[in-house]
Amino acid sequence: RNPDILVGENDLTALSYLHEPAVLHNLKVRFTDSKLIYTYCGIVLVAINPYENLPIYGSDIINAYSGQNMGDMDPHIFAVAEEAYKQMARDERNQSIIVSGESGAGKTVSAKYAMRYFATVSGAATEANVEEKVLASNPIMEAIGNAKTTRNDNSSRFGKYIEIGFDKRYRIIGANMRTYLLEKSRVVFQADEERNYHIFYQLCASSHLPEFKNLKLGSADDFHCTNQGRNPVIDGVDDAKEMCTTQHAFSLLGINELNQKGLFQVLAAILHLGNVEIKDRDSDSSIIPPNNRHLTVFCELMGVTYQDMSHWLCHKKLKTAQETYIKPIPRLQASNARDALAKHIYAKVFNWIVDHVNKSLRATVKQHSFIGVLDIYGFETFEINSFEQFCINYANEKLQQQFNMVRTEQFGDKQCLFQHYGAPCHKMPKGSDDSWAQKLYNTHLKTCSLFEKPRMSNKAFIIQHFADKVQYQCDGFLEKNKDTVNEEQINVLKASKLDLLVELFQDGEKVTSPSGTAPGGRTRLSVKPKEIRPGASSKEHKKTVGCQFRNSLAMLMETLNATTPHYVRCIKPNDLKFPFTFDPKRAVQQLRACGVLETIRISAAGFPSRWTYQEFFSRYRVLMKQKDVLSDRRLTCRNVLEKLVQDQDKYQFGKTKIFFRAGQVAYLEKLRADKLRKACVRIQKTIRCWLVRKKYLRKKHAAITIQRYTRGHQARCLVKYMRQTLAAITIQKFQRMCVQRKLYLQKQAAALVMQTILRAYMARQKYQGLLRNHKAVFIQKHVRGWLARQRYKRSLRAIVYLQCCIRRMKAKKELKTLKIEARSVEHFKKLNVGMENKIMQLQRKLDEQAKDNRVTSERLNCLETSHAVESEKLKVEVSKLKGIEEEAKNNANRVTSLLEELERLRKELTTTQKEKKTIEDWATKYRDEMEKMVAELKQQNGLLKTDKDDLNRMIKEQSQQMTEKMTRALAEETQQLESDLNEERSRYQNLLTEHLRLEERYDDLKEEITLSVSVPKPGHRRTDSTHSSNGSECTYNSEFAESEESSRHGEVSGDVTRGMDTSLTLKLQKRVTELEQEKSSLRNELENKEEQFQRARDDEEHKKSRGAELEYESLKRQELDSENKKLKHDLTAMRQSLLGNAGAGAGAPGSPPYKVLMDQLNSSCEELEVRKEEVLILRSQLVSQKEAMQHKETMTEPVHYAEDVHKMKDSGAITQAYLGLKETNRSPTADFHRLNEDGELWLVYEGLKETNRLLEGQMQQQRRSYDNEVEVLRGELQSVKEENNRQQQLLAQNLQLPPEARIEASLQHEITRLTNENLDLMEQLEKQDKTIRKLKKQLKVFSKKIGEMGAGQVDTISPGQMVEETVRPVNIPRREKDFQGMLEYKKEDELKLVKNLILELKPRGVAVNLIPGLPAYILFMCLRHADYVNDDQKVRTLLTSTINSIKKILKKRGDDFETVSFWLSNTCRFLHCLKQYSGDESFMKHNTPKQNDHCLSNFDLAEYRQVLSDLAIQIYQQLIKCMENILQPMIVSGMLEHETIQGVSGVKPTGLRKRTSSIADEGTYTLETILRQLSAFHSTMCQHGTDPELIKQVVKQQFYIIGAVTLNNLLLRKDMCSWSKGMQIRYNVSQLEEWLRDKSLMLCGAKETLEPLIQAAQLLQVKKKTDEDAEAICSMCNSLSTSQIVKVLNLYTPVNEFEERVSVTFIRTIQTRLRDRCETPQLLMDTKIIYPVTFPFNPSSLALETIQIPGSLNLAFLTRV
Secondary structure, eight states, rough: OOGGTTTTOSSEEEEEEESSHHHHHHHHHHHHHHHHEEEEEEEEEEEEEEESSSSSEEEEEHHHHOOOOOOOOOOOHHHHHHHHHHHHHHHOOOOOEEEEOOOTTHHHHHHHHHHHHHHHHBBBTTTOHHHHHHHHHHHHHHHHHHHHSOOOOOOEOSSSEEEEEEEETTTTEEEEEEEEEEEEEGGGGOOOOOOOOOHHHHHHHTTSGGGGGGGHHHHGGGSTTTSSSSOOTTOOHHHHHHEEEEEEEHTTTOOOHHHHHHHHHHHHHHHHTTTOOOOOEEETTTEOOOOOOHHHHHHHHHHHHHHHHOOOHHHEEEESSEEEEEEEEEHHHHHHHHHHHHHHHHHHHHHHHHHHHHHHHHOOSSEEEEEEEEEEEOOOSSSBHHHHHHHHHHHHHHHHHHOOOHHHHHHHHHHHHHHHHHTTTGGTTTTOOHHHHHHHHHHHHOOOOTEETTTTTTSSSEEEOOEEEEEEEOHHHHEEEEEOOOHHHHHHHHHHHHHHHHHHTTTTTSOOOOOOSSSSOOOOOOOOOOOTTTTTHHHHOOOHHHHHHHHHHHHHHHHHTEEEEEEEEEEEESOOOOOOOOOHHHHHHHHHHHHOOOHHHHHHHOOOEEHHHHHHHHSSSSGGGGGGGOOHHHHHHHHHHHHHHOOGGGEEESSEEEOOOTHHHHHHHHHHHHHHHHHHHHHHHHHHHHHHHHHHHHHHHHHHHHHHHHHHHHHHHHHHHHHHHHHHHHHHHHHHHHHHHHHHHHHHHHHHHHHHHHHHHHHHHHHHHHHHHHHHHHHHHHHHHHHHHHHHHHHHHHHHHHHHHHHHHHHHHEEEEHHHHHOOHEEEEHHHHHHHHHHHHHHHHHHHHHHHHHHHHHHHHHHHHHHHHHHHHHHHHHHHHHHHHHHHHHHHHHHHHHHHHHHHHHHHHHHHHHHHHHHHHHHHHHHHHHHHHHHHHHHHHHHHHHHHHHHHHHHHHHHHHHHHHHHHHHHHHHHHHHHHHHHHHHEEEEHHHHHHHHHHHHHHHHHHHHHHHOOOOOOOOEEESSOOTTOOOGGGHHHHHHHHHHHHTTHHHHHHHHGHHHHHHHHHHHHHHHHHHHHHHHHHHHHHHHHHHHHHHHHHHHHHHHHHHHHHHHHHHHHHHHHHHHHHHHHHHHHHHHHHHHTTTTSTTTTTHHHHHHHHHHHHHHHHHHHHHHHHHHHHHHHHHHHHHHOSOOOOOOHHHHHHHHHOOSSSHHHHHHHHHHTTOOOOOSOOOHHHTTTHHHHHHHHHHHHHHHHHHHHHHHHHHHHHHHHHHHHHHHHHHHHHHHHHHHHHHHSSSSSSHHHEEEEHHHHHHHHHHHHHHHHHHHHHHHHHHHHHHHHHHHHHHOOOOEEEGGGGGOHHHHHHHHHOOOOOOOOOOOSOOOOOOOGGHHHHHHIIIIIIHHHHHHHSOOTTTHHHHHHHHHHHHHHTTOOOOHHHHHHHHHHHHHHHHHHHHHTOOOHHHHHHHHHHHHHOOOOOOSOOGGGGGGOOHHHTTOOSOOOOOOHHHHHHHHHHHHHHHHHHHHHHHHHHHHHHIIIIISSSSTTTTTOOOOOSSOOOOOSOOTTOOOOHOOOOOOOOHHHHHHTTTTHHHHHOOOOOOHHHHHHHHHHHHTTGGGOOOOOHHHHHHHHHHHHHHHHHHHHEEEEEHHHHHHHHHHHHHHHHHHHOOOOHHHHHHHHHHHOHHHHHHHHHHOOOOOOTTSSSOHHHHHHHHEEEEEEETTOOOOOSOOTOOOOOOOOOOOOOOOOOOOOOOOOGGOOOTTTOO
16 A cells, blocks of 8 residues: 555656556546546556546646646646657657547547647747647537547547647648548447437538528438437537537638538538438339439439439449349348448548648648647447457557557567458458458467457457457458448449539549448448559559558558657546546556556556655655764665665665665655654653643642632631621621511501591591581571472462452452343433432542642652652662572572482492493403503513614624725725726736837848848948837937938948849849838828827817807807897887877976986997997907918917907906906997987997897808818817727737737838838928028028117017027027036037947946946936037937937847846936926926926927836836746745755655656755845845835736746645645745845735735645635635635645545535635636836936046046036
8 A cells, every 4th residue: 555645646657556456546536536637657648537627728727837847747738748849849859649548538638738739839930820720620520520429429430640740940830630440330320329420410400591501401300310319419519509610610721612512512412311211122122212302402412313323222233254234232232332322422521621621731831840649549349349449459559569569579469360351351252251250260269379269159259459358240340341332323423513522532542442331330430541643553442441441550650650659548437427436447447458557567567666865865864863864865875775675676776866666665654654653652652741740730739729728718717607696696686676676666656647547537527527417407498498488489379379260250240240230221220310410529529630630640740750760779679689580590490400410420420430440440451461561562672672783783784894895895996997007007018018029020130131131331320229119200310310321331232242142132122112112101191190180289279269269259249239139228218208208398408208318328328439449359359360260370460358368268267357348448428419419329239230240250150160170170180090090900910910920010010110210201301401491591581670670670570480490509608617417419429428328338337336327317418408409309319329229238138137127227217307307397396496497498308208118118027027037947946846944845756757856956946046036136226226116016026926936836736735835835935025024115015916825825734624614715715716726725735644635525615615706717827917017206316417427437528518
């Protein structure tokens, strides 16, 4: 059993025990636990199909493996491809990658990735994009050669060998493909759950498209050739989409649409042919029913006649010596012939496509070398093995022979077997399978030990192959070997009208063998052998399939033997296609079949384990004693091994390594583990003893302390008890006294209370009795009085009533008597007796009575008077009595009502008492319910309070989360904006980098052309690096001068180049002429665009001023309109007033109408005067503006108002100015009568309206002209944008081209641009000469005018002329002793200045001895003088020479860090000086007054600042690349491999593959090396005066490179993923952080770039078992992607036996938790990223006048000014 340290090794040969269980266990651990599909086995790469897409094939992985040694990284197909590519370039020998394995093992995918690697790392040598074509051949070959099987959804049913050709620079120039063993039988037969070739299903899925309508296809289930497997769909595959991919690949490989259409017709015809139904006519003949639909479609698509094809499908031609017979064939043979024809046609199509693919991939230049990729069947064995398996296994025997020469003799016997059946088969026309089997028995049974005969069969034989014994059935061998097809059917097809079909069969016998098959069998074979000469005999054309296959295989083996082979063995882990499921039985079968186990056995026979002496010493130092350790590691290891291993045959000592036989490393590991275990036991014993003794002493001390405190506690408790007892007695005494006194007082108080209550009760009772008696007497009194009165009233009423009744009765009787008397006469007579006396008496009485009456009347009058008084009194008393009576009645009624009310109240009281009782019952019940409810409410309230608290807490948490979320969102948004800005900067800087690279390439090509065409010309000649990065105008004059100089030297060079090729010279001259013309046109166009842009900018400024003027005029016009309306209204009012009072003397002075009229006239006159002045002002402004618009070059006399308007910026200022103008111009006029005499007011009003119309017309005209100008400017701006887009598209197209094509296109574009620049410069120089001559003439004219008119007339000169005049340099008198911070030089000394200050300057001496940035200061001081004298040409040439010289020195010494850093610092300082002294207020804030006086006065160098900024960006990127080249070899060794903490990391033995040692040998890099290099970088930049912010950006980029490279190598190296390595990495990172602290750079962002590496190291060290650990890992590793975390966990490998591997369940838990992360699936970090650089403004406090120029610079020709 191998030790745990060796389990999961990258190389199986590194295992100590090399047997099958150990190999299977190692593969299973790597595959299932670590998810690693690649493993080395010596020189073989074992690839296990994961049945899952893995993110390990991206461009980042390709870049990571590019240039690496094969053993330095984890096993990968890219490592094998890189090894082949490297050996091809190093050994100049062709290479081969042999990929083998079973169907479904992943052979095709492995070959595809190998070709992708070559296409990526090598590129193409031509513009034809050969690498894309090579990759595009894959979908075509998969469509026509791959099919779904029960083992694989995309199984290759043929073998192929692709040769990828390379030129001398090892770039892809072409490819060639050879195919083997096409399975033709699949065209007409598929087993269950299998499919035909993909192309048929793609055609059926696309049948609805218009271009496929004529094929008359439908669903795949409708055709016999595609529905036999009964499963026409592959999960996750869209056949229609795949058809589009296939068509695109056809087009990319040059197969035009016509040929594509023909191919699809032939393939559709095969489907229709498979549906042709053949019926029996009789037992010996067959027939096709007439008008068969599918045969009709077949004939239409193939362009043949229906009669011929239907006839020859059911007949065949027999030839004898004299005659030819046409014989009908039975239905079975006809069906077989139909299938044979279909297979033959498909084979022709397959070979035709392969030929055209090869033509498209054929190299156009000579091939220097090639790498072949072989993708072929692996060893096969089934229950029934036939001819196909025999051929496949024969090919694998040949490949195994090439792989392992040990079995050469055995293979020779098998080759004899194949020759036996392959050669004589065509000589046995009458032979049968039985006879052939018998012949095999007779020939080989006794002579060949590897040939056996089965016991139970006479039609089979057994061959012992290298992998296993295989039994082959002889049935069908001869027929399959012949593979015949009806020649008459072929002749019918040759007569087709379809050109493609004729092309397929016209040379068919030369290209392929006749392809047909007999019925039955698993597989049908088609072979594409070597091309046959046109004049060869027909016998040679009729070779059997076996012979052709043998010949083609011999050619393949010859090719492979001539190359260096690399082996990839693909293994199928299970038959169910489950991802990462390992079946050991299936795996071991395939390992045996592909020879891997045999390789392991060979390794086991030797010394599979290898250790360097240092690694052995480091690993097994624990087994040595101190006296055994010597200074010589080799001698130490020898002495120790002699003691540990007694058998010296078990190991051997080499020059640098110790070699061990199998099992010895395990034995040493056991000794080491035992020693460590003993040491652990001893350490544990000692520690446990110390812990137990420490625990005992701690317990003893604790016991004594406890006893002391316990005894003290007991004593304190006793005293306390005694005190408590005494206190208790005292308390009891006083308590009992208190209780008794309290009882007595309570009783006394109770007695008093009771007496008081009783006496009060008795008094109240007595009082109540008295009160009741009194009230009863009172009531009785009143009741008895009322009763007596009632009784009296009743009696009175009864008496009166009786009296009335009696009196009535008496009156009735008397009345009755009177009535009777009155009736009798006697009565009358009696009455009349004495009447007279009586009358007399009566008369006397009457008199007396009259007298009495008078007295009585008088008395009556008196009585009446008194009676009236009395009556009044009585009435009053009556009324009182009535009131009393009424009151009594009311009282009686009231008593009655009170009694009723009392009765009612009693009833209500009774009811109320009942209700009260009910209510009390209800209240009691309600109270109980309410109490219960209150309790419930209290409970609910408590719950609600709890919920409220929870809700408040949740609200607070949510608010806090929302705040954090908003803060995070804001931070993310800010970060996103910053990242977008950085991306834009990075994109721009990448474009600058690409531009610089193209410039360098252009310079190199120009130098090559110069060297190849002519010798160097005498005199000064400009190099092409003199152009700035953006083609600025600064190079105009210098380039023009140099072009003139080059033209002057053109004739001199003619004599030198006479010996050159004349035709080449003419072609070059013609090309140069064309380029110059093209450059001239482009330069003119660019100049026009620039002028248009400048004009547009000027017009924009003019528009702003015009907008202010128009706003001013619009405001005035509106004011005039309002005033006009007011005047009109006043006039109307005045007329109405006059007309209304015309008849009443209204016009008289003093009358109201007259006053109204005069007031209106006064106001109208005032307004009229103001309007007149305003109209005059507006007219003058309009006239001046109109003239200014028409004549832009000349200027009229300025109007003060217009000038004021120009100065105003906003509408508010214009309004204030207008109101002020109106107030100042308001002057009242007194002569109102004269104004109104002749209707002047009306005339003025009409004139004012006309003026308004005129103003409106002029403004509309100006607005139209303004709109026209805007449209023109928009058109010009649009054209400029289109030109800019065109340039960007051109740049994008160049970037999309391959490197060589990109260089060629960039070269052509650069030549064109330079030529145009030269022509434009010439034109500009001519224009400038004309302008100078013109200005000189104007100067003379103006000088004469000044002399004539005097000095006072100077102001009449136009500003434009004054500006032109000020361009001339002016000599300013100054004292020589005052140094102004300028340096003067002559024009001819400019080259010397540049040479001494830039080209020949040594940075080291300047950085040490001089002030930082001195060259930049000197150059700027020279530039200041050129600006001071107003010499624009001198400014341009100086800046151009400076920029070009810096580029030149960087190109020459760009790999020197000091040079690049020095010129980066000086370029930035020069840029800062241009900003600081530019005169811009934003850059002058920190200047001193003296520095402000030194600002540039004549030239605006903003464009040059941009050029210098671009140059600084290029230098910065070159500095980063230089640092990266220096740091790159140190990072992996110093950060990962070197043991900074000695003895922590474990060491593993290496296998056959080389692996870098982790022990620090001589010459290896350590962390100290990296830190020293970083310190050197930092000190160099500080010495050169680099800006601190720029240093921070450089350090950040350095740390990003260190972190990215380290993490990428960690992710690709399983041996580095351990706990101890995590500790080493964290220690190394801490050292880097300490370096940052020492340099005060912790805030520069460099530490953050190491965060992914820090988290990866922490991930290696944390616990990885429980869900809590998973949660901690997910929260901790936020800078790592999910794929990186899972990769580290999969790669984690225990170095010591005390560590544990990460379980698969834990890794799945991590994946589940990280499923929702939004991140890129990229595994590795991009090491090519360069952070966008910025150059913050850093002004200098150094005064220019104090700078001294040292003599060592040789700048004595400079004069201080």
